[in-house]
Amino acid sequence: MTVPTQTDSRGLAVSAETITEEEFLRKMDIELAKVEKFTLQKVSELRTKIEDVESSTTNDMDKADEIANDFLRLEKYVNINFMGCHKILKKHDKNLPAMPCKAFYVSRMHAQAWVRGDYSDLVVRLSHIYSSLRDDHVAEVNNDQQSFLRSTTKYWVKTEDVSRVKYYVLRHLPVFLQKTSTGESDSQFTNSVYLDNDQLELYHGRLEKSPGAIALRLRWYGNGNPKLVFVERKTHNDKWTGEVSVKERFTVRIMVFYVLCIICIVYYASSSSLTLLSFLLPFQFNIIFKRSTNRKCNPY
Numbered sequence: 001m002t003v004p005t006q007t008d009s010r011g012l013a014v015s016a017e018t019i020t021e022e023e024f025l026r027k028m029d030i031e032l033a034k035v036e037k038f039t040l041q042k043v044s045e046l047r048t049k050i051e052d053v054e055s056s057t058t059n060d061m062d063k064a065d066e067i068a069n070d071f072l073r074l075e076k077y078v079n080i081n082f083m084g085c086h087k088i089l090k091k092h093d094k095n096l097p098a099m100p101c102k103a104f105y106v107s108r109m110h111a112q113a114w115v116r117g118d119y120s121d122l123v124v125r126l127s128h129i130y131s132s133l134r135d136d137h138v139a140e141v142n143n144d145q146q147s148f149l150r151s152t153t154k155y156w157v158k159t160e161d162v163s164r165v166k167y168y169v170l171r172h173l174p175v176f177l178q179k180t181s182t183g184e185s186d187s188q189f190t191n192s193v194y195l196d197n198d199q200l201e202l203y204h205g206r207l208e209k210s211p212g213a214i215a216l217r218l219r220w221y222g223n224g225n226p227k228l229v230f231v232e233r234k235t236h237n238d239k240w241t242g243e244v245s246v247k248e249r250f251t252v253r254i255m256v257f258y259v260l261c262i263i264c265i266v267y268y269a270s271s272s273s274l275t276l277l278s279f280l281l282p283f284q285f286n287i288i289f290k291r292s293t294n295r296k297c298n299p300y
Contacts, residue, residue, distance in 0.1 A: 021099055024092070028085070028105060032112065035081045039114035042074050043122075050125050064129045068167050071122055075163050078114055085109060120187060123166055127175040136174055191226070193218040209236055218252075228252075 049067050053060065089102035109115050157165050166175070195216040196202045205213035215234040220226035229252045237243035 036112055036114040039078055043119060046071055046122060050122065053129055061133055064126060068126055072164055072167060079160050082109060082115060124175060127170045130171055131174045188221050189223055191220050206236065211238060211241065
């Protein structure tokens with residue numbers, strides 16, 4: 001007959017061994033180091049497997065699928081361990097409010113390679129392998145196009161499912177490569193500054209999808225100070241009207257000067273902050289786009 005485990009008033013198992021705060025923190029450090037070592041080791045093994053497939057004269061779909069599934073399992077391992085550590089630290093701070101440590105360790109985990117590691121090169125290289133297996137042909141890029149007829153469908157994806165969705169897509173379509181400071185990547189930071197007035201008329205118009213609703217924004221890509229900024233105007237139209245949604249834009253190459261000029265002209269024209277922004281900026285936009293279209297080049 002098995003004797004039931006002794007529990008306290010909260011239903012938790014009572015251990016005969018008392019664990020000190022120092023011992024708890026030491027064990028946390030050991031476990032975090034263990035997870036990091038295992039993760040980096042498996043990532044190195046995945047890169048070696050990809051190199052073997054890339055150097056092979058006959059690419060094998062099964063081998064590519066195996067690498068992709070190994071990567072997804074590794075990412076799940078990282079997510080589970082991160083969440084587990086997060087819950088342990090939360091429980092620690094709840095039971096010992098006088099000695100909180102969650103904020104410190106969460107910040108520390110975010111700085112460790114197994115959490116912040118950028119493994120987009122694995123996705124890009126897998127995409128190249130699948131693209132080779134499909135015998136894809138690369139289309140020419142048109143860098144002069146500044147206006148787009150828009151027809152988009154967007155989906156909500158849980159953070160933990162992003163890599164799995166990427167995998168399912170890249171088996172049929174190549175990833176859209178982004179040029180970053182570290183080379184080609186399947187993603188990059190997107191920075192947006194939206195312009196509006198005090199009544200948020202443009203925001204509510206877009207939210208309600210009013211006919212002809214517009215959005216004005218400044219957009220640039222990547223980290224650090226941008227060298228190229230897009231000034232964009234998006235116009236929404238319902239399909240049933242026969243009109244199409246359009247995104248128009250022009251580039252600003254010296255952000256500190258030209259972007260501030262466009263905004264400051266409107267900002268200082270009104271004593272009440274950006275009240276006149278929605279009235280003046282669209283006219284400014286129309287003038288700039290007209291100049292850009294007529295010259296068939298960037299206005300600056």
